[in-house]
Amino acid sequence: MTLPDASPNPSDADRTFQVDLRGLVDLLSHHLYSSPRVYLRELMQNAVDALTARHRLEPDAPAEAFGIRLHANGSVVRVEDDGVGLTEADVHTFLATIGRSSKRAAGAAADEPIPGWGKIAEQRGDFIGQFGIGLLSCFLVADEIHVISRSARTPDAPAVEWRGRGDGSYTVRVLPSSARPRPGTTVTLTPRADAAEWTRPTQVHALARQFGSLLRHPVTFDDGTAGPAAPVNPEPAPWARTYPTPGARSRALAAYGEDVLGFTPLDTIELDLPAVGLKGIACVLPETVPAGRRHGHRVHVKGMLLSERAEEILPEWAFFVRCVVDAENLRPTASREALYEDDTLSAVRDALAERLREWIARAAASDPDLLARFLQVHHLAVKSLAVHDDEILRMLLPWLPFETTDGHATLDEFARTHRTVLVTSSVEEFRQVAAIASAAGLGVVNGGYTYDRELVHRLPEIRPEASVADLDPATLTAHLDPVDRETELGAAAYLALARDALAVFDCDVALRAFQPASAPALLVDSREARHERTRSHLAREQEGGLWGDILGALRQEAPRAQLILNQLNPLVRTAVTIDEPELARTSAEALYGQAAMLSRRPLRPAESSLINRSFLDLLAHALRKDS
Numbered sequence: 286m287t288l289p290d291a292s293p294n295p296s297d298a299d300r301t302f303q304v305d306l307r308g309l310v311d312l313l314s315h316h317l318y319s320s321p322r323v324y325l326r327e328l329m330q331n332a333v334d335a336l337t338a339r340h341r342l343e344p345d346a347p348a349e350a351f352g353i354r355l356h357a358n359g360s361v362v363r364v365e366d367d368g369v370g371l372t373e374a375d376v377h378t379f380l381a382t383i384g385r386s387s388k389r390a391a392g393a394a395a396d397e398p399i400p401g402w403g404k405i406a407e408q409r410g411d412f413i414g415q416f417g418i419g420l421l422s423c424f425l426v427a428d429e430i431h432v433i434s435r436s437a438r439t440p441d442a443p444a445v446e447w448r449g450r451g452d453g454s455y456t457v458r459v460l461p462s463s464a465r466p467r468p469g470t471t472v473t474l475t476p477r478a479d480a481a482e483w484t485r486p487t488q489v490h491a492l493a494r495q496f497g498s499l500l501r502h503p504v505t506f507d508d509g510t511a512g513p514a515a516p517v518n519p520e521p522a523p524w525a526r527t528y529p530t531p532g533a534r535s536r537a538l539a540a541y542g543e544d545v546l547g548f549t550p551l552d553t554i555e556l557d558l559p560a561v562g563l564k565g566i567a568c569v570l571p572e573t574v575p576a577g578r579r580h581g582h583r584v585h586v587k588g589m590l591l592s593e594r595a596e597e598i599l600p601e602w603a604f605f606v607r608c609v610v611d612a613e614n615l616r617p618t619a620s621r622e623a624l625y626e627d628d629t630l631s632a633v634r635d636a637l638a639e640r641l642r643e644w645i646a647r648a649a650a651s652d653p654d655l656l657a658r659f660l661q662v663h664h665l666a667v668k669s670l671a672v673h674d675d676e677i678l679r680m681l682l683p684w685l686p687f688e689t690t691d692g693h694a695t696l697d698e699f700a701r702t703h704r705t706v707l708v709t710s711s712v713e714e715f716r717q718v719a720a721i722a723s724a725a726g727l728g729v730v731n732g733g734y735t736y737d738r739e740l741v742h743r744l745p746e747i748r749p750e751a752s753v754a755d756l757d758p759a760t761l762t763a764h765l766d767p768v769d770r771e772t773e774l775g776a777a778a779y780l781a782l783a784r785d786a787l788a789v790f791d792c793d794v795a796l797r798a799f800q801p802a803s804a805p806a807l808l809v810d811s812r813e814a815r816h817e818r819t820r821s822h823l824a825r826e827q828e829g830g831l832w833g834d835i836l837g838a839l840r841q842e843a844p845r846a847q848l849i850l851n852q853l854n855p856l857v858r859t860a861v862t863i864d865e866p867e868l869a870r871t872s873a874e875a876l877y878g879q880a881a882m883l884s885r886r887p888l889r890p891a892e893s894s895l896i897n898r899s900f901l902d903l904l905a906h907a908l909r910k911d912s
């Protein structure tokens with residue numbers, strides 16, 4: 286019996302993936318990083334992480350003992366740090382292995398120490414990098430990365446040189462200690478001609494300031510000319526400085542916000558969340574922004590600028606601020622341009638939202654000027670927010686401005702002078718009734734704008750003593766005084782002619798006495814009523830057909846419009862005495878047309894031609910009379 290051959294078939298043997306480095310770099314540059322300039326951020330970030338590891342190794346060393354030095358002279362860009370450095374073995378393990386990071390060793394147990402970098406579990410939050418790919422971003426501007434490093438962990442270890450090339454090849458060389466007398470790492474790039482834009486000395490200096498202005502270690506820049514190196518971060522973050530007075534502090538924070546965000550904040554809110562080591566400011570935008578438009582915030586992690594457009598640190602409703610924050614414990618994604626959506630981030634978001642709410646509450650309680658300025662700019666957006674956010678509704682509804690029969694007023698003011706707050710369902714209805722309702726002592730709010738009617742109806746939730754009702758035509762007409770019987774009888778013939786003339790608009794005509802006397806007539810006609818009438822008309826026209834049946838089935842008792850003539854108005858007093866039928870009809874049509882125009886609603890074609898005709902008829906009549 287022959288057993289089958291157990292030796293592995295060569296074609297079954299495990300093989301190792303080959304990585305095409307050029308393809309990988311192409312992927313990173315087109316899909317991960319927003320611009321080649323990130324190469325400097327990645328180099329600076331590696332230097333910062335190396336300094337953090339060095340401080341772990343030598344905890345008693347003062348913060349300023351170790352620093353970062355940048356150099357760009359037009360031919361090379363160099364980043365040198367006094368960090369923990371690398372041994373020859375580290376170079377093979379970490380620099381030459383894509384995806385391997387000393388800050389997150391693959392497969393290592395949580396308590397396993399990584400030489401020179403601490404235990405995994407402890408260090409995860411300490412470093413900015415973790416993916417082991419950041420260095421590849423250097424290939425966006427150079428074909429070769431040159432590193433000379435000396436480990437602080439084994440001081441007598443020699444210096445080591447690594448050259449990594451964009452085609453995936455690399456060399457490692459051990460150098461005499463004199464090649465780098467002190468521990469630390471120097472990374473040198475010789476930029477390609479097409480990357481000059483990102484590697485010019487002025488640009489490198491500007492990028493270093495942009496990314497590194499809040500770093501806590503000393504960082505300098507020199508361009509190879511004789512002058513001294515310039516500090517990149519000469520001052521601590523503005524919130525970390527001390528000021529003689531609280532006023533001086535808030536002025537300095539506002540000036541910093543203006544400087545980095547490019548607008549003069551309406552107010553500056555200081556942010557401080559010790560649990561995640563977050564400090565910073567929220568600047569209130571001085572101009573209206575559409576609700577829901579989220580703004581990017583400037584987020585630094587351990588002083589290093591990660592993103593100028595991070596949206597995730599605030600909830601969607603906080604559209605009215607832009608923040609600059611520096612946090613210890615937020616985790617960036619591999620692109621560094623967004624933050625990891627983890628529990629810490631959601632706790633930060635909640636805590637910052639709470640700070641903004643406190644700011645609003647404080648302004649509402651004790652700084653009416655600030656609140657007024659804030660709402661003047663952001664009231665529309667706040668209204669959209671209040672509809673869905675009970676807390677905001679509770680805090681801000683009384684202060685929000687609305688169009689009312691007393692002009693623009695806050696709901697609080699308005700409810701104090703009007704026991705019942707009436708609200709219209711459209712702008713048009715408000716236009717129709719505003720003058721008359723206010724003359725009749727009724728308090729009406731224009732509920733026609735988006736959210737307004739809904740918000741006004743929620744007023745009793747906050748002010749239980751206030752009552753809110755929809756203003757319907759019946760409520761209003763009930764407030765108009767009827768005329769005495771004799772006057773009614775005297776006008777009966779005219780009213781009958783007027784009803785006949787306006788029957789085509791399904792409009793009834795009535796005579797009442799109301800203020801202001803200057804208003805000849807009021808047209809009470811809601812949009813729903815007009816739609817209903819249009820439907821009825823169509824149903825009648827299509828009688829018998831399919832559409833006629835459908836529309837007929839939908840038909841309700843069509844509500845009629847009402848033209849209410851004002852008996853206190855001198856023109857109406859004269860009109861009701863006209864006994865020439867044609868002229869009476871024309872005058873009724875003209876009064877209808879004028880009342881319809883006053884409501885500022887779009888006129889139907891039949892109404893426009895009626896206005897034209899009645900005007901010309903009246904003109905002809907006046908001219909005939911004069912001739």
Ligand SMILES: Nc1ncnc2c1ncn2[C@@H]1O[C@H](COP(=O)(O)OP(=O)(O)OP(=O)(O)O)[C@@H](O)[C@H]1O
Nearest residue numbers: 331332335379386387414415416417418419420470
């Ligand atoms: N300046 C430096 N000093 C010491 N070690 C460094 C330095 N720069 C890079 N390294 C080593 O090289 C490794 C790979 O660096 P790289 O920037 O590619 O990734 P990372 O910083 O670990 O993670 P990320 O991709 O998130 O940036 C680092 O984990 C570190 O061990």
